[in-house]
Amino acid sequence: MEPKKTSKDLLSDLLTKHYEEAAEAKKNGEIVAWSTSIAPQELLETLDIKVVYPENHSAAIGARKCAQEFIDQAEGDSYSNDLCSYARVNVGYMTIQESVAGNIPLPDVLFCCNNICNTVIKWYENIAKELNIPMILFDMPFNHEYEVSENNVRYIRGQFESAIKQLEGISGKKFDRDRFKKVMGISSETAKWWKKSTSLAIAKPSPLNGFDMFNYMATIVCMRGKQEGLDLFKLWAEELQEKIDRKEGPWKDQEEKYRIMWDGIACWPHLGNTYKVLKKYGINMVTSTYPDSWKIVYENDDLDGMARAYSSNYVNRNLDFGTDNIVNLVNDFSLDGIVFHSNRSCKLMDFRQYEVQRKVQARTGIPSVIFDGDQTDPRAFSLAQYETRIQALVEMMEQNKRKDA
Amino acid sequence: MFLGVDIGSSSSKAVILNNQREVLSTAVINTGTGTRGPEKAVATALEQAELITSDIEYTVVTGYGRITYDKADRQITEISCHGRGAFFLAPQAKTIIDIGGQDAKIIRLDNNGRIENFVMNEKCAAGTGRFLEVMARILDCGIGELSDLSLRTTKELAISSTCTVFAESEVISQLAAGAAKEDVAQGAHRSVANRIAGLAARIGVRQKVVMTGGVALNASMVACLAQEIGHEITVLPMSQVVGALGAALYAVES
């Protein structure tokens, strides 16, 4: 009998299949979409439009340490090095169209949702212009109030309706509302299981191993509306629960000594090094603001609920909500400290970091450090600086432990 | 006789031509604007050519210190002067790379030697002679030795940081971890070459590529840069005084 596939195997298979299907679709003359990472993919899934996610692709290129080539291409084409490196890598890829990290077909339509940032609007505008293709924009107004307002929900819902018409025109297919209902059901369910799995890291010691969550993120991005995505997260949750039942921590060879939250995305080109330094000190990353950002949960057939859910992620909320969010994480996950990644590419996260750090410190008393890095540009990181700061964090966390003892 | 003066932030150069555009003398003094460097450069050039001040018909000044220099008939930017001077020395030149102590510029010429486009970096130490100076200090050697050291490299060592300050700490860590000085020296050259290549890509590189400025005297740097931009590079004779030469040529034409 074949050994049961682990979620890690399944993860790899699903990603491979995801890229292969897109390539196949393009070859057969079907339209392919490029989409931002927290976009209403339910609409594309309903119309069976294949989609790839440039952010996933740029991250993979960064992790394979081959981002420089694409960045050089973009900067040679006059893209400023001040701009988001995911965008620079992607724009460079559009010219080079070949990477050891895998290839993605060029798009026929763009699906852009700015709940993650307004930078994607500019990035995708440029793609639309260069390739002369239509761009569907979902503008999620920034929530400066604590909750998402009714006016905002109405506007977003209006954009959903408008997008459906646009997609029907572009694809030549009729939008099947029954299928949509089914897809909504799966998507919401998958998001619930994503939250469930990542929440299992609440256990002490956590069954989640450091940057594992970052690896599974690729699939909550691209598999949300698919049954296989749902199955993957159920399997992952099962495995994690089994580890908890066996009282297994993150590492076979080491104890989990400190539990931290990592604020921001990973430094993909330096994943190995950043992880090793943490492990050296027994620091396990048990959570971040990302699990909640993909908790796109809503009632079946509730378009308003879907609109609200897509507008509710961490970076699209005000500072008070954001702070409460992190304070809850500190308490729920029994955190000892926080590592803030001041990601040169992500101004939306960076320009609130200092105040968030202060507020969380004041309310929870736990120590934190900020280090300079970048999500895909390998040049904007200093291992020496990172090590020094992590060491400083350890000293502070150690001090606290002794104080509590 | 015609005088061209190039006043930089850390050096002053002068070139004297006759009206057949023959170079009568050149001078380089290692202090720049705000010092007596410009005066000394002019005085030295005059002495060498066995001339006195009143023999000079027309003077053109260029460089950072040109605005406050009051002994010239006209001031023209170093972009135009470098272009003019380089074209005179190498009529096939289409791309000029000038890396100085504190800045770097790339100039594109058309078939008639006129400036087509230019790009400059004067804000950031990375990609200039300053970066190499910082590296030389860490390796405890002079700039000349840095170049020699790099030629003896045996292993590729990348200095990935674009920021000079970050790069400093990166290099110190590497040396502490046992990296060879020769490899670090080569890494430093490659780092500058990468920066320059990136700058050049913005306006495009066309053959024939020539190099001017103090850093052009660093053979290892030139070789590295040629690799990065994918073109052969010719180092112009009199590379340090190309700007002053251009200024002098403008003086002749006035």
Place this chain on the structure above:
Amino acid sequence: MKHLLSLIAELETAALNPIKTLKKTMDTSKKSAVGCFPYYTPDELVYAAGFIPVGLWGGQTDIKLADTYLQSFCCSIMRENMEQGMRGQYDFLSAIIIPTYCDTLKCICENWKVAVPQVPLIPMVYPQNRKIQAGIDYLVSEYKRVQEILEDLSGEKVTEESLASSFALYEEYRKAMREFTAMAVHYPITINAKTRQLIIKAAYFMDKKDYVPQLQELCRSLSALPYEKFAGKKVVMTGIMAEPAGLLDIFVQNNVAVAADDLADSSRQFRLESSRGNTVYEKMACRIADQCGCSLLFDAEKERGQLLVDLVKDTGSDGIVVAMMKFCDPEEFDYPIYKKELEAANIPILYLEIEQKMDSLEQIRTRVQSFIEMLG
């Protein structure tokens, strides 16, 4: 001529002394002021509610306090606004409106609540999907929401009449600005690069009902003169703003005239006339919907390149000057696209990286001079 010069001098002085001008405006009109952040705000509404809308577009203060909230790679307008706010320089305002056009503005809005709590903050969201009906409806709802807040502050309701007359005044202001900038092309000596920008800027600190007649008088005076012969270079400027002031001095010293502009703080504010909408709110919203070629407003067609090519051709200019506000992502994204279109049309480009506070202008001087030498 003397009369014209004194009119010009008056407006230039007003622009060069913003706080003094504003205070004078507030005294004379007996109105309070509401600060308006870049890039587009409902000035007509603010005015109808009985306040003077004053543009807050940064400044030249040394940055110290703002570092508490912002890394160094934040655009200088926002850092300056933050710094000035934290130093109490905006305390005399009745409120400040912060719209969230870009990621940086979103963060500034949130930090402001903590850093400058002493001035009431009115956050606002302008829809990026501005052309569809849902977008227009949303913007109208935002206008109404903000109106209620302004009414609470002033203690008075905004009537339909005051709204209508306010909008009419602002349409008149925009028309006068278009006439002025069109006329200025022919008088590059009297209306040199610096004078042009100062005259435009003065409006930010004055009551439009005083500014408009002054500008119209200036235009009448100007039109009496014959067109000026000009041996220098004419350029079209594009970017967020033509700052620092020293930049324009360098233009004047080098005989460079600004024939037209695509600057966020200048022509982008007034180049579009209202052409549709049933209510005043709709007219305001449609003006935003119909604006094109602005980096801060979603534009999948990216019409800015063509707009710049047309401006150069229509004014017979020699080239484009890009005043790239350092760390401005939206502007940085637009550049590679319109650069290609300008190059295809053989239009020379001078790229200047600027910040509001620049201690050394030598680098800019060299680049401007080299550009002129290159144009030959």
